Amino acid sequence: MKRTTGQDRSITRHWRPATQAVRGGTWRSEMGETSEALFLTSGYTYDNAATVAARFAGEEDGMTYSRLQNPTVQMLEERIALLEGAEACRAQASGMAAMTTALLCQLSAGDHVVAAKAAFGSCRWLVDHLLPRFGITGTTIDANDNAAWEAAIRPNTKVFFFESPANPTMDVVDLEFICSLARQHGIVTVVDNAFATSALQKPMAFGADVVAYSATKMMDGQGRVLAGAVCGSDDFINNTLLPFQRNTGPNIAPFNAWVVLKGLETLDLRIFRQSENALQVATFLEGRVPRVRYPFLASHPQHALAIKQMKAGGSILSLELDGGRAEAHGLLDALQLIDISNNIGDSRSLMCHPASSTHHGVGPETRADMGVGENMLRLNVGLEDPQDVIDDLDQALCAIGL
Numbered sequence: 557m558k559r560t561t562g563q564d565r566s567i568t569r570h571w572r573p574a575t576q577a578v579r580g581g582t583w584r585s586e587m588g589e590t591s592e593a594l595f596l597t598s599g600y601t602y603d604n605a606a607t608v609a610a611r612f613a614g615e616e617d618g619m620t621y622s623r624l625q626n627p628t629v630q631m632l633e634e635r636i637a638l639l640e641g642a643e644a645c646r647a648q649a650s651g652m653a654a655m656t657t658a659l660l661c662q663l664s665a666g667d668h669v670v671a672a673k674a675a676f677g678s679c680r681w682l683v684d685h686l687l688p689r690f691g692i693t694g695t696t697i698d699a700n701d702n703a704a705w706e707a708a709i710r711p712n713t714k715v716f717f718f719e720s721p722a723n724p725t726m727d728v729v730d731l732e733f734i735c736s737l738a739r740q741h742g743i744v745t746v747v748d749n750a751f752a753t754s755a756l757q758k759p760m761a762f763g764a765d766v767v768a769y770s771a772t773k774m775m776d777g778q779g780r781v782l783a784g785a786v787c788g789s790d791d792f793i794n795n796t797l798l799p800f801q802r803n804t805g806p807n808i809a810p811f812n813a814w815v816v817l818k819g820l821e822t823l824d825l826r827i828f829r830q831s832e833n834a835l836q837v838a839t840f841l842e843g844r845v846p847r848v849r850y851p852f853l854a855s856h857p858q859h860a861l862a863i864k865q866m867k868a869g870g871s872i873l874s875l876e877l878d879g880g881r882a883e884a885h886g887l888l889d890a891l892q893l894i895d896i897s898n899n900i901g902d903s904r905s906l907m908c909h910p911a912s913s914t915h916h917g918v919g920p921e922t923r924a925d926m927g928v929g930e931n932m933l934r935l936n937v938g939l940e941d942p943q944d945v946i947d948d949l950d951q952a953l954c955a956i957g958l
């Protein structure tokens with residue numbers, strides 16, 4: 557295995573994102589394969605015992621065991637780090653493995669976390685249910701309210717944890733303000749950037765310390781594998797996250813890492829096209845349903861902030877009808893092209909009712925606190941012709957009398 561010509565950080569970090577997405581992190585075996593090799597191996601063999609000793613002692617580079625290193629996974633980590641503009645990255649088995657690892661690797665009993673109240677259901681569960689079991693307390697706040705972040709800080713606050721845009725309320729958080737507030741207080745910011753990805757938004761450019769991903773979403777982009785990643789400084793990744801990861805094992809499978817490497821090659825193309833499509837669909841829906849939330853619609857409460865932080869609005873929007881669950885389910889059941897599915901970031905248009913799916917588990921009180929009503933639907937706009945998606949929504953709305 558060797559790096560391909562030009563694969564040195566001093567060169568690759570100057571490549572533009574579309575180039576990094578196709579070529580970043582590529583190593584080649586002595587076969588000279590064009591596409592990245594898939595190393596489906598759990599272990600490695602050695603020419604002699606001294607080599608094993610040197611590798612375990614950290615005196616010699618090289619693979620020892622796939623929970624510690626795998627060439628396919630390393631290619632993915634280098635590619636994601638380059639795209640993020642981060643010093644280092646570690647891939648994880650899923651988005652939730654990434655969030656859990658990013659938090660638990662740095663928190664101890666007695667610490668306090670401030671988190672956005674509107675979040676992916678399992679991210680809320682970590683703060684509300686998992687961390688308290690280990691003596692880590694949490695305060696959840698309205699993430700759009702900058703003063704609420706400041707007011708929630710305690711002497712033992714160690715981490716700020718939030719998404720922007722948030723799932724499924726599409727709240728946009730003021731990255732620059734929140735990250736600089738955190739820095740002033742020695743607090744580490746952990747940003748879940750799944751909706752935007754590095755192609756649309758680079759939280760580190762606004763001062764974020766750690767950026768965590770569900771790579772299941774836009775990075776794979778074709779609904780095939782679960783995957784995750786955590787990006788940060790060399791110090792954070794190697795000295796804080798890696799000891800936790802190597803000993804607890806939330807690692808991504810090499811096959812899944814290879815699929816995401818392939819997905820990343822088209823990330824730039826897909827996310828800009830899907831954002832264009834989503835804006836068209838959002839504009840149509842705005843004239844047709846009581847409320848649409850999409851960061852690049854002028855009606856979004858944080859539209860100016862979204863434009864400052866993001867290059868495009870992303871593939872996801874949410875909408876609200878006037879009725880309750882029956883009407884929302886009725887719309888889903890009337891769809892003919894868009895699939896009923898709780899996944900996002902896929903090249904297919906997918907729609908779900910968060911209150912009875914992704915956000916069922918957090919319970920009715922937390923849903924009310926987050927602003928996830930029975931009348932809310934979430935739509936991932938895919939790569940189909942947007943007019944076909946609009947036609948489908950139009951006929952489904954007509955079918956339920958709207």
Ligand SMILES: *Cc1c(COP(=O)(O)O)cnc(C)c1O
Pocket residue numbers: 650651652653655676678679719723748750751769770771772773782783784900
């Ligand atoms: C999907 C998602 C997750 C969880 O990712 P998995 O890959 O499903 O484990 C976390 N955060 C956000 C914002 C998500 O959309």
